[in-house]
Amino acid sequence: MPQWAHLPLIMGPSGKLSKRDGAKYGFPVFAMNWTDPKTDELTEGFKERGFLPEAFINLLAVLGWNDGTEQELYSMEELIEHFSMDRVHAAVQI
Numbered sequence: 594m595p596q597w598a599h600l601p602l603i604m605g606p607s608g609k610l611s612k613r614d615g616a617k618y619g620f621p622v623f624a625m626n627w628t629d630p631k632t633d634e635l636t637e638g639f640k641e642r643g644f645l646p647e648a649f650i651n652l653l654a655v656l657g658w659n660d661g662t663e664q665e666l667y668s669m670e671e672l673i674e675h676f677s678m679d680r681v682h683a684a685v686q687i
Contacts, residue, residue, distance in 0.1 A: 598678055600657055612636050625647060657682050 604608040606618070612629075615622035615636060625638035639649050650665055659682070660675045666676070 595677065598681070600681060603656060 595611070605611070605614040607614070607687060610622060612622050612627070613620070620643075621637055621639045621642050623636055623638040625640040627636045627638060628635070637646055639652075640646075647669065650669065650672070654667065654672050654676065655665060658676065666677075
């Protein structure tokens with residue numbers, strides 16, 4: 594049975610990370626390109642920047658979670674084996 598959880602917000606230099614922070618600080622905040630329906634402004638995503646899907650999943654996993662080791666790169670099989678909700682941190686600062 595799937596488990597649902599509210600994960601911590603990703604905090605940027607000025608508080609909660611927003612789509613505008615990506616352009617301001619030079620990193621993507623969306624998985625793929627996103628166009629704001631109100632302003633028609635395009636925000637470039639990780640996919641268009643050349644990130645592999647496996648790298649994006651790894652990034653999301655280790656952004657607020659740690660298995661108690663120094664390991665930073667995980668295969669999907671390793672993430673499935675090691676991931677635990679009780680090792681998710683309350684806050685994430687980038």
